[in-house]
Amino acid sequence: MAKQRVPKGPSVLTANDLLTGTIVYWTGDDWSASMHDALRADDEASRAALEAAARTEEDANRVVGAYLFALDPETGAPVALRERQRLGGPSIILPISTPRAA
Amino acid sequence: MYQYDGHDQAFVAARAAEFRDQVARRLAGQLSEDEFKPLRLKNGLYLQLHAYMLRVAIPYGVLSSGQMRTLAHLADNYDRGYGHFTTRQNIQYNWTELKDVPDMLDILAEAGMHAIQTSGNCIRNVTTDAFAGAAGDEEVDPRATCELLRQWSSLHPEFAFLPRKFKIAVIGAAEDRAAMKFHDIGLRAKPDVQRPRYDIWVGGGQGRTPRVAQLFEADVPFERLLPTLDAMMRVYNLHGRRDNKYKARIKILVAEMGLDAYRDEVYADMAERDPAAFAVAGKEYDRIAAFFDRGPVAPIDDVPVAGEGAFAEWLDQNVSAHKVPGHAVVTISLKAKGAIPGDATGEEMRLVADLADDYSAGEIRVTHRQNLVLPFVPQSALATLYGRLVEAGLATGNVGLTSDIISCPGLDYCALATARSIPIAQALSDRLREREAKARAAGVTVKGPTLNISGCINACGHHHAANIGILGLTKAEEESYQITLGGRADGGAAVGEILGPGFTAEEVPDAVEKIIEAWEANRLEGESFTDAYQRLGKAVFKAAVYEEAPRVAA
Incomplete structure (x- = not known):
């Protein structure tokens, strides 16, 4: 279980899929690879519900390392650099499609 | 190079089978993540930002062409077509899936490879000079010592749960091409009558508290190497801090105790133990060294090689002096303009394997600077080899230049x-x-x-x-x-x-x-x-x- 502080503002629940390691976001009843599908928690009670879902889903061995992260209240984008990088995937062109220069 | 015997082969196969069972139990819900994590880490499997990452050991950075083809096969079939060669002379696959890892480990075991102790608080893959056995300035081939240490440290029951990870590097030449003094223990092998003697350095490392290693003892005879290392590990294991992971490396212990006090404790520990327990090491060293002593190439006439333009730059930067006349050490840069340092595609790995077969006695090295080396190239083949590297986009002549990042x-x-x-x-x-x-x-x-x-x-x-x-x-x-x-x-x-x-x-x-x-x-x-x-x-x-x-x- 990831030991992360629960954010105070709007947040969503994320984890990695147990089988594939893929980043996933909690929709309220399932996991999605897209953050657009994520269930946003805007108050303490809904954040607690996400926390509970994190434990349930980890215990059910569907995901690993579930935790909540904060969203910018205005833009809805992740606040943390780390979450922005997770969301965007590697920012580089993967080598398989990059012919080498001299 | 070293060849697995039946014991080695059975060992890695059994380990792969054990991890297959652990993964099955994890997927069946019989192991929690807290229980499974230390097991997967001991097999080199991390959970990174986007996926699981499998770190495969390349013992002291030495690969056969066949093993390189195995790495290419894994890249193409279990990853996204590439892998990342690391500063510890290993390779990492960035996009592995948990369910596939048991199959990957089986394939590696068949090729005489594994991912054991590429993570966790244990003795990690021993690293060395990527030019070992080939360098023009070499005094002792460090590979036999590396293999001896690999065998000594693999699943060593006393050192499986150290305060923190532990890295050992061995060099055998005056020039340090392995960053030896930035390791927990660094060894410089020197020539002696029958087997090498060693300068032992301790307490180097990087991380948040970088330290250059200090000389623990000079000119340690071979017979005292393993007893000394064993005692050094034991004193660290006993006194290394376990309450704060940032202060748990041996560099902190040596700094806090002082080198003299640490040394005294090591010698006191050695005095209590029977050195006969390590008597077998000499014979085993000789058995291992025989694999390397049968050097893969014989002296031939030196052939002057000169070129112009990019070929001249490549000759200047990527070709080094060899200990065997008529040969050269060739470094293949993985640092082309704008490239990702250390990354190679499966196709590139296969090409390097082919080049090793054609020009380098089937052998390849991984450098701690994230390049590849063909260690046994006849000088007469350099021009042809260069031409084939150009075709593959692997002919960048920048080894040792600032762009070799x-x-x-x-x-x-x-x-x-x-x-x-x-x-x-x-x-x-x-x-x-x-x-x-x-x-x-x-x-x-x-x-x-x-x-x-x-x-x-x-x-x-x-x-x-x-x-x-x-x-x-x-x-x-x-x-x-x-x-x-x-x-x-x-x-x-x-x-x-x-x-x-x-x-x-x-x-x-x-x-x-x-x-x-x-x-x-x-x-x-x-x-x-x-x-x-x-x-x-x-x-x-x-x-x-x-x-x-x-x-x-x-």
């Missing part, structure tokens, strides 16, 4: 990273290759300065040990890059000093270029970057970088 995966992959490394390396590579081409055209050839980039303070990208080091940090949820100067990984190992306030990603290439220009403008004839830095001090470089635009401290 070390970079960790950084925040594009790594769960621990605090900033991206790879895009910084790519931007610098673009800039530096252009500078190097201009210098070459003007008839100027300059070695270094070395340039290493880490995406966090753990320093996998060896930034502390670089002439110019770059450390990526998160400041107010934005990337900020700190520059250090004056570090070096060779025999005169030193930790770099922070230059000043940090930079944005976009500012880094200009800052690095100004540092190089300040060196070029102020150096004496033939003076290296580190010598110039020591003579001139930080102020010259600080003025060059900051005087135009004073910055807010990061």
Whole structure:
């Protein structure tokens, strides 16, 4: 279980899929690879519900390392650099499609 | 090279079968993540930002062509068609799925490979000079010692739960090409009557508390090597801190105890034990050394090789002197202009395997600077080999130049990273290759300065040990890059000093270029970057970088 502080503002629940390691976001009843599908928690009670879902889903061995992260209240984008990088995937062109220069 | 016997083969096969069972139990819900995590880490399986990452051991960086083809097969069939060669001479696959890892380990075991102890608080893959057995300046081939240590340390029951990870490097030449003094224990093998003797260094390391190793004892005879290492490990295991992971490495213990007190405890521990327990080591060393002593190439006539243009640059930078007449050591740069340092596609790995078969007695090395080496190339084959590298886009002649950048995966992959490394390396590579081409055209050839980039303070990208080091940090949820100067990984190992306030990603290439220009403008004839830095001090470089635009401290 990831030991992360629960954010105070709007947040969503994320984890990695147990089988594939893929980043996933909690929709309220399932996991999605897209953050657009994520269930946003805007108050303490809904954040607690996400926390509970994190434990349930980890215990059910569907995901690993579930935790909540904060969203910018205005833009809805992740606040943390780390979450922005997770969301965007590697920012580089993967080598398989990059012919080498001299 | 060393060949697995039945015992070795059965050992890795059994380990792969054990992990298959552990994965099955995890997927069946019989093991929680807390229970499974230490098991997967002991088999090199991490959970990174986007996927599981499997780190495969390449013992002391030595690969056969067949093993390289196995690595290519894994890249193509279990990853996204590429792998990342690391500063610990291993390879990492960034996109593995948990369910596939047992099959990957079976395939590796069949090729005499594994992922054992590539993670966790144990003795990690022993590293060495990538030119071992081939270098023109070599005194002792360090590979037999490395293999002996691999066998001694693999699943060593007493050292399976150390306070923290433990890294050992071995060199056997005057020039240190393995950053030996930045290891928990570093060994320099020297010639002796029958088997080598060793200078043993201790307490080096990078991370958040970089330290250069101190000499523990010089000229230790072979018979005392394993008893001494065993006692060194035991004293560390007993006294190394377990309450704070940032103070748990042996470098902190040695610093806190003092080298003399640590040494006294080690000798006291040795005095209580029967050295006969290690008597078998001599015979085993001889058995292992025989694999390497039957050197794969015999002396032939030296053939002068010269070229023009890019071929001349490649000969100057990527081809090194060999201990066997008529041969050369060829380094294949994985640092083409704009490339990701250390990454190679499956197709490239297969090509290198073919080249090894055709020109290098079927052998390949991985360097701690994230390049590949063909160690046994006849001089007469250099031109043909170069032509085939050109066709594959692997002929960049920049080994030892500043564009030969070390970079960790950084925040594009790594769960621990605090900033991206790879895009910084790519931007610098673009800039530096252009500078190097201009210098070459003007008839100027300059070695270094070395340039290493880490995406966090753990320093996998060896930034502390670089002439110019770059450390990526998160400041107010934005990337900020700190520059250090004056570090070096060779025999005169030193930790770099922070230059000043940090930079944005976009500012880094200009800052690095100004540092190089300040060196070029102020150096004496033939003076290296580190010598110039020591003579001139930080102020010259600080003025060059900051005087135009004073910055807010990061």
